[in-house]
Amino acid sequence: MNSESLEEINAPEAGDTAPYIGWERRAVIDLSAIRSNVKQVMDLVAPAKVMAVVKADGYGHGAVQVAKAALEGGARWIGCAHVAEALALRDAGIEAPMLAWLHTNDTPFEKAISAGIDLGVSGWDLDLIAAAAQAVQTPARIHLKVDTGLGRNGSTMADFPGLIERAAKYQSEGLLRVVGVFSHLAVADEPDRPETDIQLAAFDEAIDMVEAAGFDLEMRHIANTPAILSRPDTHHEMVRLGLGLYGLSPFEGESPATYGLRPAMRLMTKVANVKKVTLGQGVSYGLRYQTTAETYLALVPMGYADGLPRVATGAPVTINGKTYPVRGTIAMDQCVIDLGPDINPNEFLGAEAIIFGEGGESVTTWAHAANTINYEVVTRISPRVPRFYVEGTWGEAGE
Numbered sequence: 447m448n449s450e451s452l453e454e455i456n457a458p459e460a461g462d463t464a465p466y467i468g469w470e471r472r473a474v475i476d477l478s479a480i481r482s483n484v485k486q487v488m489d490l491v492a493p494a495k496v497m498a499v500v501k502a503d504g505y506g507h508g509a510v511q512v513a514k515a516a517l518e519g520g521a522r523w524i525g526c527a528h529v530a531e532a533l534a535l536r537d538a539g540i541e542a543p544m545l546a547w548l549h550t551n552d553t554p555f556e557k558a559i560s561a562g563i564d565l566g567v568s569g570w571d572l573d574l575i576a577a578a579a580q581a582v583q584t585p586a587r588i589h590l591k592v593d594t595g596l597g598r599n600g601s602t603m604a605d606f607p608g609l610i611e612r613a614a615k616y617q618s619e620g621l622l623r624v625v626g627v628f629s630h631l632a633v634a635d636e637p638d639r640p641e642t643d644i645q646l647a648a649f650d651e652a653i654d655m656v657e658a659a660g661f662d663l664e665m666r667h668i669a670n671t672p673a674i675l676s677r678p679d680t681h682h683e684m685v686r687l688g689l690g691l692y693g694l695s696p697f698e699g700e701s702p703a704t705y706g707l708r709p710a711m712r713l714m715t716k717v718a719n720v721k722k723v724t725l726g727q728g729v730s731y732g733l734r735y736q737t738t739a740e741t742y743l744a745l746v747p748m749g750y751a752d753g754l755p756r757v758a759t760g761a762p763v764t765i766n767g768k769t770y771p772v773r774g775t776i777a778m779d780q781c782v783i784d785l786g787p788d789i790n791p792n793e794f795l796g797a798e799a800i801i802f803g804e805g806g807e808s809v810t811t812w813a814h815a816a817n818t819i820n821y822e823v824v825t826r827i828s829p830r831v832p833r834f835y836v837e838g839t840w841g842e843a844g845e
């Protein structure tokens with residue numbers, strides 16, 4: 447099927463099973479979880495506004511659908527890394543305030559300004575943005591970004607007074623308006639570390655500088671998901687909610703349920719083959735696993751081309767309510783699980799296999815098996831896996 451027909455079946459009715467037919471691999475996204483996660487965070491941060499961060503195709507969940515659901519849930523802003531991502535959302539009819547913050551000298555600033563997209567400014571980009579504003583005869587709305595310690599984008603504290611001065615000149619010429627100041631935290635997911643306090647003190651200092659220069663700021667923002675959840679003193683006028691929007695926890699050893707968050711993605715497929723093998727059967731490339739007794743092996747038709755981390759040997763797959771570890775190396779299209787000797791193969795062939803999400807194990811368990819973080823696992827689920835959008839837990843295995 448092509449992508450058009452995919453879109454047609456993107457909004458199934460609750461209880462309708464038709465969209466599943468023929469879709470052996472699927473990421474099922476619960477948009478009611480997205481809305482509920484926004485509400486949960488709004489309760490926590492009010493009166494601060496929520497910016498829903500939907501970069502990287504909504505962390506793999508689908509940027510357009512997630513942005514719409516987040517706005518329905520009460521988010522007031524949409525955040526993207528790239529201007530191109532924000533423009534795609536405008537093209538899809540999303541009119542909410544938007545901010546993009548990661549640019550190169552090829553970024554289409556004129557289009558961004560014309561489309562009413564606010565721009566994060568680190569320093570070098572200010573002149574290009576002012577020139578673009580001149581060209582389209584529309585003042586740019588900018589948020590000055592200060593590097594308070596992360597060492598990535600943003601002006602250093604040392605260069606910040608100079609950036610403020612240049613921005614003031616352009617503002618007086620009517621080419622832009624400085625509406626925000628922002629920064630990004632480095633270790634907020636490790637609440638015991640001291641560097642967050644140091645960053646917050648630097649951020650306060652940067653805010654003072656901007657206010658002393660006479661700018662009338664609409665908002666200051668620094669909180670990402672871990673700071674939203676653990677540091678109320680970071681909320682200011684707006685928070686930038688990424689991971690938590692998708693119902694995942696940024697903290698090692700703490701589940702999203704602790705914060706009332708619901709994971710939005712379930713990654714599912716069906717068992718493609720089941721067979722009895724003898725002791726000593728090698729499994730998958732490199733034969734890095736050998737069966738230790740007679741057993742049944744099940745073939746799961748998802749692999750690294752679908753976004754499963756190739757190194758995630760031992761990661762869990764849930765079938766018929768029980769969890770089995772992946773054995774051997776994950777291949778491009780498939781992986782193998784060992785069901786043990788005491789199963790009825792007829793109950794497994796064609797059964798729903800939940801890689802992660804409701805009814806199965808968590809994204810975080812997969813992340814651990816791959817020695818990475820849940821952010822990386824969801825953002826890398828590939829376009830080969832069709833996304834389905836549902837409300838609630840419709841589409842559970844076995845329905």
Ligand SMILES: *Cc1c(COP(=O)(O)O)cnc(C)c1O
Pocket residue numbers: 499501527547630669670671672686687688689690696
């Ligand atoms: C990705 C990103 C966020 C969202 O971070 P989460 O930890 O996913 O909430 C916020 N701000 C900036 C600048 C980002 O790049």
